[in-house]
Structures are given as C-alpha cells and as structure tokens.
Amino acid sequence: MRARAALVLWPVLGLLALAVPGRAAAPIRMGYLGVSSDAGIFIALDKGYFKEQGLDLALERFGVGADQMALLGAGRLDIASGAPSPTLFNAVARGLPVVVVADKGSLRKGFGFNVLVVRKALVDAGQFKTLSDLRGRVLGSASPASIVNFENYLALKKGGLTPRDVTVEYLEFVDQPAAMANGKIDAAVMVEPFATAAESRGIGKIVLTLDQLLPNFQTAVIYYNTQWARGHPEDARRWMIAYVRALRYYNGALRHREVRDDVISIMTAHTPIKDRAVWDRMIWPGLHPDGAVTVRTILDYERWLLNEHQIGEFVTPPRFVDLSYVEHAVSVLGPFPP
CATH class of the missing domain: 3.40.190.10 (Periplasmic binding protein-like II)
Structure with missing residues (x-):
C-alpha cells in the first residue's frame, strides 16, 4: 500500500501547493481526437487536476491532429493535440506561432498502439x-x-x-x-x-x-500557440503541471489494477468505445511520465516528408520544439518514482 501511495499520490503538501483555489481563468480552447493517447487529457479533467490549477478547458474534437493546425496558428485554439504532420512544419516555416511542448503518445517497445x-x-x-x-x-x-x-x-x-x-x-x-x-x-x-x-x-x-517498424517513434504530441503561452505564461505552466501529473497517474495504471480500472472508466466515459473489455485487452499507448518528447524520431519523419516534397524546407528543432513547460512541471512535481 505504501508503494502504491508513493507512485500514484504525490506528497500531500506538494500537491496542496499546486492548487490555485478561487482563481478564475478564461477557458483554454483545446483540440483533441478522442483516442487512447488522449488519456492524459481525460485523466486530468476527471481527477480535477486542471481545476486544481484554476483552469477551465473548452474542448473541441477533431478527426486528425493536422486539422487543428490552421486554427492553432490563427489563435482560434490555444492548445492542440495529435500527430506531427506536414501542416506543422509548413506552419512553422511560414512563421505561425505553433510549437511542440509535450508527449501524447510514442511507440515504446510493448506500446505499439x-x-x-x-x-x-x-x-x-x-x-x-x-x-x-x-x-x-x-x-x-x-x-x-x-x-x-x-x-x-x-x-x-x-x-x-x-x-x-x-x-x-x-x-x-x-x-x-x-x-x-x-x-x-x-x-x-x-x-x-x-x-x-x-x-x-x-x-x-x-x-x-508499429513499434516493430518504428521503435520509440513519437506518434502524437501536445502543441501550444506560442502567442497564447507568452500572453498567459502561468496558465501555460499550470496546464502542463496538471497534464504531467495525469501522465504519471496513467503510468500507475500500468502497474496497479485498481488504478487501471479507474483509467478504463475515464476512457470509456470520454471515447466512443464503451466496452471495458476492449480497453483491458488493447495495446496501451506509451505516455512518458515526464511528458518527454523523442525529438529525433520526429526528425526522421520530417526528412521523409521533405524527400516526398510534402514540406518546403527542413525545420530545425529549436524552431518547433519547446520542452521548458514539461521541465517546469517536473521541477514542481519532482521525479517520477521508479
């Protein structure tokens, strides 16, 4: 029981310090897909992690992540989610304010979802x-x-x-x-x-x-509109604290049956697949407990896109990746228990 508490429940005083009671925030406009790798988003919603940070989310479902990029670049979404795509690299090349900030699914060995x-x-x-x-x-x-x-x-x-x-x-x-x-x-x-x-x-x-073809491949990420993040730096940081905390709860579900059952309940509530047995049987996505992004695998994909003439130029990581938000979240939450 103590081991589970150390894994799933962070030190009580630390978590109390994360809460921002009474803080009124404008709704954060976010796009999502409604797939298994959205677990971190749905857990943070259902467990009240966003609310504890004083944040309110206005969610909109999309068919694919690429459909969100124009809205994110235009400031009609504050946060987006989904796979890297030609629209990401072309948007950055055009100077649109979009950036990769966190993991939302990778093909770690055994997690080929x-x-x-x-x-x-x-x-x-x-x-x-x-x-x-x-x-x-x-x-x-x-x-x-x-x-x-x-x-x-x-x-x-x-x-x-x-x-x-x-x-x-x-x-x-x-x-x-x-x-x-x-x-x-x-x-x-x-x-x-x-x-x-x-x-x-x-x-x-x-x-x-697909973990057999693309081991450790970064299949999905979280994006910020950089203008929103600069204009609302505390909201951007607090959103990430709540999200990384949810990723850690998710990873607890891979080790503890009662946490797994809770996560399955959350996912059946938020997705079209309501059969708990499907969620129990399926291949779960790899979600890093610190929100880390495997950037090198995104670069492999970008090189392929360039070779296929789907993007006009090669965009280097400093132009489309900012991991400072997950780094801040980890500094607040502390190390994830091994």
Whole structure:
C-alpha cells in the first residue's frame, strides 16, 4: 500500500501547493481526437487536476491532429493535440506561432498502439498472409496529411511494395472499423482503441504493431500557440503541471489494477468505445511520465516528408520544439518514482 501511495499520490503538501483555489481563468480552447493517447487529457479533467490549477478547458474534437493546425496558428485554439504532420512544419516555416511542448503518445517497445489491421475475411480466406498481399488492396488513412501515410509507406516497403501498389481511402479513425466491416477498406493502420474494437467484433485482425517498424517513434504530441503561452505564461505552466501529473497517474495504471480500472472508466466515459473489455485487452499507448518528447524520431519523419516534397524546407528543432513547460512541471512535481 505504501508503494502504491508513493507512485500514484504525490506528497500531500506538494500537491496542496499546486492548487490555485478561487482563481478564475478564461477557458483554454483545446483540440483533441478522442483516442487512447488522449488519456492524459481525460485523466486530468476527471481527477480535477486542471481545476486544481484554476483552469477551465473548452474542448473541441477533431478527426486528425493536422486539422487543428490552421486554427492553432490563427489563435482560434490555444492548445492542440495529435500527430506531427506536414501542416506543422509548413506552419512553422511560414512563421505561425505553433510549437511542440509535450508527449501524447510514442511507440515504446510493448506500446505499439498504432497497429496494422487487415480485414478478417481476407485473413480467413488465406488472401492475406504477408505484407506483400496488400498489393491491389484498399488502405485506410486518416487524411492526406496524416502521419499514417508514413506508417503505410514503411509497412508497404517491408512487403516490397510502394504506395502506388494500393488505393488509399481517407477516413477518420473512428469510422475505419465500420468501413472495414462493409468492405470499403481492406486494411488500415488504426489507433487504439479502434483496432482492438475491430478485432473483438470479428471485423479485422491485428497483423503488425508499429513499434516493430518504428521503435520509440513519437506518434502524437501536445502543441501550444506560442502567442497564447507568452500572453498567459502561468496558465501555460499550470496546464502542463496538471497534464504531467495525469501522465504519471496513467503510468500507475500500468502497474496497479485498481488504478487501471479507474483509467478504463475515464476512457470509456470520454471515447466512443464503451466496452471495458476492449480497453483491458488493447495495446496501451506509451505516455512518458515526464511528458518527454523523442525529438529525433520526429526528425526522421520530417526528412521523409521533405524527400516526398510534402514540406518546403527542413525545420530545425529549436524552431518547433519547446520542452521548458514539461521541465517546469517536473521541477514542481519532482521525479517520477521508479
């Protein structure tokens, strides 16, 4: 019991010092996707961590992270979330006030929550045995700007194929299981919980976890509008304290059954997948307990985008990454117990 308390509950006096009672804040406008890697956001909401910091959030759901970038750059969102994309690098190159500030999902070993799902009918009929059998098939992807296109490229390359060997159908993650069920797509790199939901309903078969192709890859991040962060520095720092605290609670769920059950309750409340068994079975995302970002893997993706002529120039990390907010949060919260 003492070990659990040390892991999940930070020193009481320290947490009391984090609270900002009675502080009235304008709602922070934030975009989210409603997928498993949003766990830190939903935990912080449900456990009252944002409220303890005197913050109120106005949330808006989007199909993919790339759809948020124009709104973030225009100041119509203060915080955004989702995968790095061509829209990020092109926005920074144009001087728009957007920056990566924290982790929101990576493919650590054993946490390959982006997975390749193939239509079960094809697998059962023996029409899919290896990745080379994707030739001539229809692949789902979240959008033309989605990082899934990079993941598709690597999966196809592993099977000796190129994107020219398949047809791509663009669908939001939430719509992909239904599209697979009616035969509109044959395969897709899905994010959890939709991949396990598709498999549990007999629609698809998980054939590859992306941590095998892209170990430690940074698939999703938190973004700040830098003008908002400079104009509201205390809100920006307090938001991150609440978020990193939630990431630590999430990591406690990987070790303690009662915390896992609580996190599953939170996620079923905030996402379209309500089956607790799916959440228990699925591959959970890697969320760093300190909010750290694996920048080098984002640079690998950026180089690919440049080679594919999807971005006009290579943007160096100082121009699009600012980890000072997570560093401040860790200094307030202290080290995460090993």
